[in-house]
Amino acid sequence: MTDASSNNRSNGEGMSRRTALKGIGAAAGLVTAPGFVRYAQAQSASPIRIGFQAHRTGIGAAYGRWYERTTNAAVAAINAAGGINGRPLEIIVEDDGTDPKRGAEVVEKFARQHKVDMVFGTLFSHVVVGSAPTAGELKMPYYVVSEGYHVASGKLNRYVVQPGITDVRAQVTSMAPWVSSNLGKKATMIFPDYAFGHDHRDFFTAAMKAQGAEVIAQVPIPPTESSFTRYFPQIPRETEVLYHVMVGPAVLTFVKELGEFYGSNRPEIFGFIDSLEAVDLASPGLEFLEGTYFWEGMPRYLQPDASDAERAYRNAVGIDENGASKDDPRDISTAAHMFGCWETLYIIKAAMEAADYKGPEDRAKVIEATEAMTEFAEGPEHPQGRKIFNGKIHQCFGHQNISRVEGGRLDVIHRTSIEDGMYEPEADYTTMSF
């Protein structure tokens, strides 16, 4: 098992060879020479090559780093257990610069130059949306980990799958039952005034209505805004719960100014950890968040009732009890999302094994095998929890966590049912031809 904090460098083909081979060496007893290793069973164990479309530079770099660490930990674990169908797994890293146009170029490079078996790992929605058509045209399976609703919406194509992380629509929808019955029936939403914020606004407003509750005010904030006090008077006095999804560098200022506005007499406050992913909650300026609630895909802080699988996963990725790198307590992980890389790789493995994948000619079979899946059981391969998979919309559904800030850390106080986040599918990819 690799040390998660290692730099996870890649070889000439982009693969994290050191990572991958450590695992394979242990499993298959390969001959290793000092400082250099190679496959001894090349004839039967030519690697399965997976292109990792990574945000190594650009605005996604900080998140891309943790996605890569999680990916490398999963690859090492898979290889240590014998790889996929007895073949080792190679990761070929290409940087997309968190840039949709480059994303499409990277997918093409993976197909034509690196000749990978499939592409995986994209986080940022706009890169997914920019790359998906290329993946479709090149008939390249494209397993994304972006939590966007774009896959489930049916607007992409048959080769794009999101089986390892739930989408924003499900996440937001699943919050409404608990929020409305525990924090208040009258909600005000503060959100950045663009697509991301609008998704929250629309999905949450509808979900609250379905619960017999109400969003009484919506306060959009211009994305380039860096001071927020003048918007707070728009929050109605009768607001029982304030729902916020601010993102970007001004988030800390937002929290500070909200604290100054309300003092100790505040409504209940609920937010999405996306705002403060990778930020230490015990930071000065965030004290106001004490006693407020956050959505978390997977808990950042180790919970007392964490399963053995979850503990093993955290160990493999290399995060401590606070969700920070074991080597550097200041390096806070993107714990709420990065588990998606781990789980997606195990789904790729399961799909390839089910399809008896031999080579690129079997790519469509892997998609079909994925579409045929209906459920992923909680365990070492799915440490975040059980999931239901809808093959028609290429999207999984899972449990969500609601955590309360206590003493500068997040304690999970509620775990939603999978059904809380389910919605009527609006598409059916399986009817599309390959």
Place this chain on the structure above:
Amino acid sequence: MRRRPTAVQGGCAVFLMLALSCQTAFAHAAERGFVLLLPTAHYRVAGALAVLASFILLAFVPPRVLRAHARRATVLARVRINGQSAVSLLAFLWLVFLLLAGLFGSPDPLSNPLPLFFWSVFWIGLTIVQGAFGNLWAWLNPWVGPYRLFVRATGWRQEDKGALGKLGYWPALAGFFAFAWFELVDPAPDDPRRLAFVVGVYWLLTFAAMLAFGPKWLMRGECVSVFFSMISRMAPLSCENGRRIGTTLSLRWPGAGLIVAKGLPISGILFVLLSLSAVSFDGLMHTFAWFALNDLNPLEFPGRSAVMGINSIGLAAFFVLLASAFFLAISLGVRLAGDAASTVETAGRLVLSLVPIALGYHFAHYLGALLVSGQYAFAALSDPFGTGLDLFGTADMPIVAAITAGADGAWMMWNLQAAAIVAGHVLAVAVAHAAVCEGEHDGWRAVFGQLPLALLMVAYTVFGLWLLSAPSVA
């Protein structure tokens, strides 16, 4: 160089279609978010006052006293041996090695040593080293050694020795603009293959130019050498090379080398202005203010390839703006001082005072990147071709990526940055004061003539501090 297949075009079309829905947002809150909580406006005021106060205090010091100090140097060592060719040859071999790694090593820019060494160690690190320790680049450049070897082996003779003089710094100016464009605007300057191609071609072009114009091309036409040489003039360490005396290493006042009797020609003036505007624009183009100006949403930054047009124009426009402001200040100063010298002549003598500002901002702006990418470079060195080697035992070293993260990290970084910006401007004011009065009789009137430039520097201090504290994308 980059193909744009139909698949990609289709991708862009669909991207535009879907861009209005279903977004994930992960805009990073970390470092700059903590800086936004600091009282940075107070720093801006204090910085401006510090620079203004330096100007007022210096007004009471006769420039000739400063110049006398500037001329003083303590010789630390004299070495008979001149190893320039040998060191340059080694640097050339190192470059070849890095280019091979770029071409055949990992495509991952954080695993391949070429982009890490080129952008972090060479461009960020060596610039700072030049500003502190003098013109090491005269030794470390990868051209002098191969050139001398080539000349010795072939007996190559350069024909027209006067041609270079007519060119001024114009080729270097054009080269530096291309370099800055590649760094700031090109969609993928970190891509190892792309970078290897660009660096390789540039090496060949420069070598060819040296054959055509002689080795002095490095001093006039090669933009990196011209830049490094200008930066090294402010170093407290000076290293002089002479055929007879060998190499002399001496200690002097920081910035002393920037006080010159003979000013730069117009192309040289523009070169210095471009180097300052390029690094400043690098800060500006990441600010929310720049995004807002261009009607872009920084929270869903569409990537470098989507802003090539506006950033190309921005880079050029910012250069024009800074150059205009500088010439306006100089021209006003010449009038106020009643100077006989022309604006260009005075600008040529004073423009080097901007070098400490450029270096101060370079240090402040790139410090975070240097601290993190420098570690990656160190690690990549152990396994340059991604073959699994671990030459120096650093291949799997943990990368402390959060070295500047959190409230404490942000506070430390911000103070270092602010100190560098203010120190650079204070030194600039001193250099300008020492350089302006050459041959002047009326000291006070000449000091009065420095006021416009000093005020420009005060304004630039505020601007520089604002760039480092404004909301920006990572």
